[in-house]
Amino acid sequence: MSGVPPVSRIPFLRKAIAAATAAAVLAGCSSSRTQGPAFTTKGLRPPPAACEVKPSRIGLAEKIRNISESNGCQVPNAWQVQELGSVRFSQDAILNCGMAEPLYGWLEDVVQPTAQRSFGESVVSIDIASSYACRPRNNEWGGKLSEHGFGNAIDIAAFTLESGRKITVEQGWWGSDDERRFLRTVHDRACGDFHTVLGPDSGRAHHDHLHLDLQNRENGSVYCR
Ligand SMILES: [Zn+2]
Known part of the structure; x- marks a missing residue:
């Protein structure tokens, strides 16, 4: 050569x-497939900035600078949340203010009693897979903006009990009877207080986490699957 x-x-x-x-x-x-805008915001309404309960009153949380991107991603009342009630987060969640109170209510009134009934112990922490993220739904290019782009959604991958036992959505959804019952109950009973609730039964994109959001639908409908 x-x-x-x-x-x-x-x-x-x-x-x-x-x-x-x-x-x-x-x-x-x-x-x-990456040609054109990553997502559309057509028909979507950002969440309200006003919020009844300050996240810092119900957990470890601090106000951060509001987010407003030129592409439509925005968090009108942004907070960084580390803990709500008795439950620590595996990583800080960036959420719009309005997410904190229903999340706190669900953790205290649904998750904790269900964990007591299912396992005889409390949940001490949850694994946060995602909170604010400026991306299309299900990461499908060109689709609608995910509620994560409004800081109006949270993905929970696992619940850790006092003993250290970890209930993951990925394994537990099809796991032992107590895990299956626990995960299905907390999923089903999030519906209503949250406007969209998605778990492994909704498809491959949610095989390993529960997605909870407060999509601001004009007709006030909820979608849970
Ligand atoms: Zn999600």
Whole structure:
């Protein structure tokens, strides 16, 4: 190979390589699913900024700067939440103010009593898989903006009990009887206080977490699956 001159010394070859590269890039663009905007916000209403209960009154939370992106992602009353009631979060959640109170209510009034009945102990923490995230629903390019883009949704992947036992949505949904019953009960009883509740039965995108959101639908309907 020592007899072959470098590509840069062969103008024709260099041009041919440049043209081939450009063609490949163009082909990649025209067939790519990532062309156009990542999501649409058509028909979506951001959550209200006003909020009845300050998250810092019901947990460990601090007000942060509101989020307003030019592409439509926005959190009109943004808070960073580490803990609600007796339940710690595995990582800080960025949420719109209005999410905190129903989440607190569900944890205290549904999750804790259900954990006591199912396992004889309390939940001490939950694994947060996602909170604010500026992305389309189910990460499908070109779809509607996810409620995560409004800080109006939370994804919970697991519940950890006092003993250290961890109930994950991925394993527990089809796990032992007590885990199955616990997860289905907390899923079902989130419906109503949250406007959208999605779990593993809703499809592959939610096989490993519960999604809870407060989508601000004009007709006030709820969707739980
Ligand atoms: Zn989600």
